[in-house]
Amino acid sequence: MPPASAIDPAAVKTYLLALQEAICAGLAAADGGVFREDAWQREAGGGGRTRVLSDGRVLEKAGVAFSHVRGTQLPPAASALRPQLAGRPWEALGVSVVVHPRNPYAPTSHANVRFFVSGADSGAPVWWFGGGFDLTPYYGFAEDAAHWHRTARTAVAPFGADYYPRFKRACDEYFVLPHRKEPRGIGGLFFDDFNELDFARSFALTRAVGDAYLPAYLPILSRRQATAYGERERNFQLYRRGRYVEFNLVWDRGTLFGLQSGGRTESILMSLPPLVRWDYDWRPEPGSPEAGLARDFLRPRDWAEADPA
Numbered sequence: 001m002p003p004a005s006a007i008d009p010a011a012v013k014t015y016l017l018a019l020q021e022a023i024c025a026g027l028a029a030a031d032g033g034v035f036r037e038d039a040w041q042r043e044a045g046g047g048g049r050t051r052v053l054s055d056g057r058v059l060e061k062a063g064v065a066f067s068h069v070r071g072t073q074l075p076p077a078a079s080a081l082r083p084q085l086a087g088r089p090w091e092a093l094g095v096s097v098v099v100h101p102r103n104p105y106a107p108t109s110h111a112n113v114r115f116f117v118s119g120a121d122s123g124a125p126v127w128w129f130g131g132g133f134d135l136t137p138y139y140g141f142a143e144d145a146a147h148w149h150r151t152a153r154t155a156v157a158p159f160g161a162d163y164y165p166r167f168k169r170a171c172d173e174y175f176v177l178p179h180r181k182e183p184r185g186i187g188g189l190f191f192d193d194f195n196e197l198d199f200a201r202s203f204a205l206t207r208a209v210g211d212a213y214l215p216a217y218l219p220i221l222s223r224r225q226a227t228a229y230g231e232r233e234r235n236f237q238l239y240r241r242g243r244y245v246e247f248n249l250v251w252d253r254g255t256l257f258g259l260q261s262g263g264r265t266e267s268i269l270m271s272l273p274p275l276v277r278w279d280y281d282w283r284p285e286p287g288s289p290e291a292g293l294a295r296d297f298l299r300p301r302d303w304a305e306a307d308p309a
Contacts, residue, residue: 007127007199009091012115013068015203016095017049019113019210020066023097024051026214027064030221031056035064040264045070046091050267054274058225060102063270068093071261090118092261094131096254097213098271099221104237106224107137107144107185108244110271111213112254113206127199129206130192132167133213134175135220136185136244138237139289140297142308144220145186149303152189155212159197159205164304167191172300177247183298184247188216192253236290238277245276 024035033056041047048067053059070091094114101108113131135148149168156163171190176183189209195202248255248271258268284290 007117007125008203009093009115009117012093012203015207015210016066016093016113016115020049020051020064020095022211023095023111023214024053024064026218027053027059027062027099030218030225031058031062033057033059035062038267040267042069042262042264044262048264048267050264050270052270056102058102058106058221060100061274062099063097065096065267065270066094067096067263067267069261069263088118088126090116092116092257095210096271097133099217100241100273101221101225103225103227104138104229104233105141105227106221107135108241108273109136109213109217110134111210111217113210114254115203115206128193128195129202130194131206131209132171132189132191133209133216134171134185134188134190135217136240137297138240138293139233140186140293141224142303142306144223145297145303146306146308147219148186148188148216151212151216153304155208156189156205158208159201163205164189168304175247177243177251179250180243180246182243182294183300184243186298186303187300235277236284238275239279239282240293241273241276242278245272248272 028035031053033053035051035053038050038052039047040050046067046069048065048069050063050065053062056062068091070089072089092114094112097111099109111133115127115129117125117127119125133152137144152168153164156167167189168187171187172183174190175185175187197205255268259265
């Protein structure tokens with residue numbers, strides 16, 4: 001691990017609070033609505049600030065949550081690969097974003113940036129960053145996918161040419177529903193346990209990813225938010241949201257970490273959409289856009305080099 005003497009959790013916290021403000025401002029401007037703020041404290045240590053916009057003109061639900069939690073015993077979701085950290089004091093800071101638009105042609109989006117440190121006051125702290133962003137469309141548009149991935153590639157390019165393909169591949173591999181044998185969306189960036197650069201550069205890379213979320217998402221939302229749709233598209237959106245819920249509740253490590261560490265349940269589950277449906281063994285009409293989504297569009301590909309035409 002790179003030298004840890006210069007780690008600065010306070011600077012990370014300052015950035016994350018500012019990132020939450022910026023993302024809330026950008027989403028509120030796109031919707032015209034107002035975020036409700038909920039500040040909370042955790043009995044085991046630490047707390048957070050959850051902001052949710054509900055039933056907006058453009059956004060059916062958007063959640064932007066900041067948390068800074070502490071503890072003395074890592075939950076299994078975090079300690080399985082690092083048994084040496086058992087029993088050591090730890091801190092975890094992060095901002096998590098999930099946006100569920102009202103229009104089925106506008107994709108759901110997710111972003112997260114986080115920092116973990118154990119033994120911050122010791123001579124040999126263990127630390128790492130994680131995060132990324134990913135897109136979950138219900139109807140596929142190559143133009144949107146290309147913009148999303150090109151913005152992701154640009155965000156991490158200053159740190160090395162290999163980071164985008166690495167983080168894209170990790171995203172494609174992580175956001176998969178094994179029980180369905182299908183991707184959750186079209187991916188983006190995903191990194192975890194990241195400390196291969198020194199603290200300053202690792203933090204800078206994490207900031208670049210967090211700051212790229214709005215430029216990646218807002219143009220797509222603007223293009224699709226007024227597209228005409230009917231009951232068929234709405235029902236398909238609700239059906240596909242079920243896949244989103246299945247992943248978050250069954251497979252997502254962040255959800256498991258929050259629940260296992262005694263986090264605030266309402267804030268942890270703010271990622272869930274307000275409305276969703278499951279239809280037993282439902283199958284889309286052959287040859288329809290609905291049938292082609294999982295079969296064709298969601299399959300991993302090099303979107304950053306794709307011709308959106």
